[in-house]
Amino acid sequence: MSAVAPESVGSDLQPVLDRAAAGGRISPEEALELYVRAPLHALGRAADEARRRRYAGTEHIATYIIERNINYTNVCVTACKFCAFYAPPKSDKGWSRELDEILRRCAETVELGGTQIMFQGGHHPDYGVEYYERSFAAIKAEFPQLVIHSLGASEVEHMAKVSGVSIEEAITRIKAAGLDSFAGAGAELLPARPRQVIAPLKESGERWLEIMETAHGLGLESTSTMLMGTGETNAERIEHMRMIRDVQDRTGGFRAFIPYTYQPENNHLKGRTQATLLEYLRIIAVGRLFFDNVNHLQGSWLTVGKEAGQLSLHYGADDLGSVMLEENVVSSAGAKHRSNRMELIHLIRAAGRVPAQRDTTYNHLAVHEDPAQDPVDDRVVSHLASTALEGGTAHPELTIVEAR
Numbered sequence: 001m002s003a004v005a006p007e008s009v010g011s012d013l014q015p016v017l018d019r020a021a022a023g024g025r026i027s028p029e030e031a032l033e034l035y036v037r038a039p040l041h042a043l044g045r046a047a048d049e050a051r052r053r054r055y056a057g058t059e060h061i062a063t064y065i066i067e068r069n070i071n072y073t074n075v076c077v078t079a080c081k082f083c084a085f086y087a088p089p090k091s092d093k094g095w096s097r098e099l100d101e102i103l104r105r106c107a108e109t110v111e112l113g114g115t116q117i118m119f120q121g122g123h124h125p126d127y128g129v130e131y132y133e134r135s136f137a138a139i140k141a142e143f144p145q146l147v148i149h150s151l152g153a154s155e156v157e158h159m160a161k162v163s164g165v166s167i168e169e170a171i172t173r174i175k176a177a178g179l180d181s182f183a184g185a186g187a188e189l190l191p192a193r194p195r196q197v198i199a200p201l202k203e204s205g206e207r208w209l210e211i212m213e214t215a216h217g218l219g220l221e222s223t224s225t226m227l228m229g230t231g232e233t234n235a236e237r238i239e240h241m242r243m244i245r246d247v248q249d250r251t252g253g254f255r256a257f258i259p260y261t262y263q264p265e266n267n268h269l270k271g272r273t274q275a276t277l278l279e280y281l282r283i284i285a286v287g288r289l290f291f292d293n294v295n296h297l298q299g300s301w302l303t304v305g306k307e308a309g310q311l312s313l314h315y316g317a318d319d320l321g322s323v324m325l326e327e328n329v330v331s332s333a334g335a336k337h338r339s340n341r342m343e344l345i346h347l348i349r350a351a352g353r354v355p356a357q358r359d360t361t362y363n364h365l366a367v368h369e370d371p372a373q374d375p376v377d378d379r380v381v382s383h384l385a386s387t388a389l390e391g392g393t394a395h396p397e398l399t400i401v402e403a404r
């Protein structure tokens, strides 16, 4: 069956949409044409058809996960221009969390039914491989049930430099200490021109991919991300996706593609550009059609909003991400959306899907078929820089180590 009515799409684009909807491969040039010219609803219908085909049997389900971001330091030497989170070394705004504060956050995550933590922080000048080994080993010793889905190629590049070891050794050691998979942070935009503009001190896009490919080869899978809306061109957005797809053809190690939008507050770009909702939905749809080799596609309710997150489920996304028991990074740049488990379940159901809690590898832990049986724990709430349990402390009261 044709994905869209032929008369609504250019005759040159219709066969491309149909091929992609049927699971066939489209070229980067074709993806760009679809992104720029295909009617929005036609694009969405084709992407939804591709999603349904990929998940035949469970296509009625959309997933979410309960996780916590744990920000261990905001001290960073890399000074990305879109980032509102970091403080340079020696700044009086710099902080680092003590290990016992990190472990307390892990304990709360377990208490609230969270299954995953995302360890996320700046490139601290003193944090080499040993710091991550110590942290991951301590977390796994106390909470072996927590999946550590954390870091990305940029942190690996940085920690290897600090410790004077190879990328392979850094990855092997943090894996042995407890890292389960990479979150794929730091991809931002991989093509050279926009990356140089927004993150001039970060490793190149090619290097980011090389490190992720090495990680996949060493048995650590990852997700992949894309930051939209910092002034990149349409062609550069598609090129970013091409670069990831090429690596995926070799490794199969990317579990998901997660585009999200630039937040304009408190950073050097000063809100110069931002992706619109329609651009975001078009990327979600083209992402589903272009990535014939990546399973999962996540809607980012945190950056684009809850209704846009719901819409993304009709444009090819199969997952709505995390409740986020704690988030400090994109919220520092202006993302103010908050949710909770009951609301995420409601959002998914209101979008016409059956909600299911998943784990890091997308296994369904609980399928919420019957609203009468929905979980009712109202403590499972997304927080800005605060702890989730009553009696927990808020951000300013946490133990803070002075930045050097």
Ligand code: SF4
Binding pocket: 076, 077, 078, 079, 080, 083, 084, 085, 086, 121, 122, 123, 154
């Ligand atoms: S995005 Fe990460 S690497 Fe870049 S400045 Fe912020 S904390 Fe540092």
